Amino acid sequence: MASLLTSLRGAGKTVLEIAENKGLDEAEAYLVSNKVLTIRLVNNAVFESKGVHDIGVGLRVIKGNMLGFSSTADLSKQSLKKLVDTAASTAKARKLPFKYSFPKPGKMPRVAGVYSKKLAELPSEKAVELAYDMVDASLAYNKKVVDNAGVLNIVSYETLVLNTNGVSAENRGTFFEASLSATAKSGKKVSEGSEATAGRSLKELKPKEIGEKAAEMAVSGLKSERLKEDTYTLILDYEPAQGVLGYISYLVSPMIARLYFPLFVDKLGKKVASPQITLIDDPLMPNGIGSAPVDDEGTQSKKQIIINEGVLKKFVYDSFYGAIDKKKTTGNAIRTSFAVGVSAFPGKNYNGEPIPFPRNPYFKPGKWKREEIIEDTKRGLLVRRFHYTRLTNPTRGDFTSVLRMGLYAVKNGEITVALKKSRLLDNLLNMLKNVDAVSNKLVVAGSWGDYAHTPVIRTKAHVTSID
Amino acid sequence: MEEDSALFAVEYASKLGAGYVDARVEDHYNELIIVANGKVQRGIINRKRGIGIRTLVNGAWGFQSTTDLTKKGIRQATETAFKVAKASSKHVPKPVKLAPAKAYKTSYKTKVKVDLEDVAFEDKLKQIIAWEKMLHTSKKIVRGLAEYTGIKIHKLFVNNEGAKIRFSNSLTWVSLKADSKKGDMTQFYERTVGHSGGHEIFQKNDMEKLSTEVGHKAETLLKAKAAKTEKDATVILDNDYAALLAHEIVGHPSEADRVLGREAAWAGTTWWAGKIGEKIGSDYFTVYDDPTIPSTLGYYRYDDEGVKAERKVLIKKGVLKGHMHSRETATIFGVKPNAGMRAITFEYIPLIRMSNTFFGEGDWKKEELIRETKHGYLISCMRHPSIDDKRYNWTISAQEAYEIKNGELTTHLRDIALTSTAPKFFKSINAITKRVEIVPLPGCGKGDPMQSLYVGNGGPYIRGVATVLGVK
Incomplete structure (x- = not known):
């Protein structure tokens, strides 16, 4: 594990050096190792087991008031040089009408319960058995359950943010996503049930419970x-x-609100929900499904209230949208690629620029x-x-x-x-x-x-x- | 180098004991530009290359991908692909059997006149900024959005049956959207232009004119009348609306994995499972899926199992004829595989996907269709679908519509949707036009983890009966 982060750090430093040598004002490398193992269940059987190990780097560069981004999965020196050139080329026409700089270093908080060695190192044979246990439990729950389909994703990731302002932030985590859909039949009547959950450690994965809940819902609908x-x-x-x-998470992202879902755009300080609704984002929550000590541009996490007793108190920000709206980053940068035709697996993704988004939101x-x-x-x-x-x-x-x-x-x-x-x-x-x-x-x-x-x-x- | 990598993986997996193995070595170039209200929100270029290795061990599937193309990286990935398949095989009561497929050795390319990388990113960015600006036809346009995507893929497919297929693909599209507002009323209008090919599509089309049209449409909708609910109305669907209908209520339920209940967990199943050969619609109801049509977003000649593509007849004159297949589902249904398998990148295992799914042609002219309709609605341009998991009940909204009275288009309508059940609507189709148009639908989601893929959909103008809904 340590050797992987060391090699990522080596590649990141090389990228920053190349960028500085080419006269770019600022550079930021986001390096990722993301592993996903997926066990798909279909017709009461294991349908396929599939894995991905994605290692790569996303690079942002600033030259004057120009911002550029590019990414690659090839960490050879030749490829990293091309990466810097490509990022610089994307910056050429993207003139920002405001001053923008990458985040500065800060003190790193600790978050408990977001990495499980047992989950990260779970043998694939064991993962197959755990996934199948969901089917077993569902079939055992009631004879009327005739079919099950589902999925178990096991994800482990390591990330590193390095920028020319001195940010150096490591982050690692694990999680699983487990779901099962059950079909029950009685005579001509057919009914479905499902259960889906996620967690950060192996001990939270309870396949029997998932199978039984899915089966219970299916049978109850007959x-x-x-x-x-x-x-x-x-x-x-x-x-x-x-x-x-x-x-609601989409609505409180200033980027998503501008581009796609403007429902909250003019509602800051206004009532958007009943007083019963308080929306909190707390990426420091121990064991939180979206928790991490830093966001995806290395800014330290913090707990914040987004909607307080029905009143929209704030939008969440990364550094870029913060600069647009003359606000500070709230530590809400996440990286996701919403480009079509680009991989978007659970876990961490280096193919996209950061976007502002709630990280561990809850009512x-x-x-x-x-x-x-x-x-x-x-x-x-x-x-x-x-x-x-x-x-x-x-x-x-x-x-x-x-x-x-x-x-x-x-x-x-x-x-x-x-x-x-x-x-x-x-x-x-x-x-x-x-x-x-x-x-x-x-x-x-x-x-x-x-x-x-x-x-x-x-x-x-x-x-x-x-x- | 890439050939060595792929062949090594295939040979090594065979040596480990895999009954079947294939490998895809792919090199991806992907650019994305998003401009909203004059501001560049995204301007990025991604590059990714790697290998995906699929194995069949004791009748169970295993798959592993890696971006580490060193011999060590490929060796590890191959071992994992073998190991997970073997572990899965304990819980596979019916071992997978692949239908025979000829092992092709070939190479082909999408026709490209202007390579995406030959146009400077800077110039593309300036273009998108200009087109977004043209959306703002007046102060009533409160939001403009232009999204550009360009993709290049070089792919090598090999398997242990001797297939070796190279494919260089290139795709690009732009979506333009304008939001308008007057008082409390908000409306929007959007269009997408795209193809498989190079940047030449944006030279062929007058994009600035199209942007202006989108802006004007969004403005015009502010003056349109709210649609009122009318049960069992005569409706004429234009090509664009028909495209979404073909996609949602014919394309998805025609995926054989879905028919077999394999997508039940998230996406759902299919109401017509087991109904092959049955009459489910009128004689005017014919639907194809055809990946061999050049310039469409769903274009390919060989799928990601190396099977040669052909036009698939899904429905012919109202009779359910067949589904989209993989080699595995073809065995189950006792048919020939028909090249339905695709993965968005080497990192994903292929799934049965639509290519270009569209309604077949008729012999009417659009004008005749309208002229011979006493009372009805011309439903124009797709908006949002809301479909149940069996693809039986459907509600799809449209961007705009016109009321037809005595053969003439009259009142312009907004906030309109149609609803029906699939068989009820299929049986109601009573006239279709000759000219079929296939439109780009980038972003069709399927699978877990989700694979967002580009497809083509379309049809002629279609007349049938559905309930018109006024959407509040």
């Missing part, structure tokens, strides 16, 4: 009724609550127990899964999701019956403003590579039947 179109009180369980949280837990929220609901729906969730009008906030499975009617505080597939069609701002209960416990939930700590929330939304 007897279901058609939903009547209406506006309902909606209890969003962990996964759909994370779906909402995921969209502040409320006072309610999950069960109490259900007990307190006279007439509503319990939503355990979102599917195909979209902000269909990002200016106005039109929001839709298919409630594909795990949908139940709640009457007088009790879950009475499972409901057939339905569609939520409402407005995200209205849904946020209608939140009247938040549960007191955070659970890691999500789907398809997007996981966060989240409580259960209760709101209102319009739901139609589609089956």
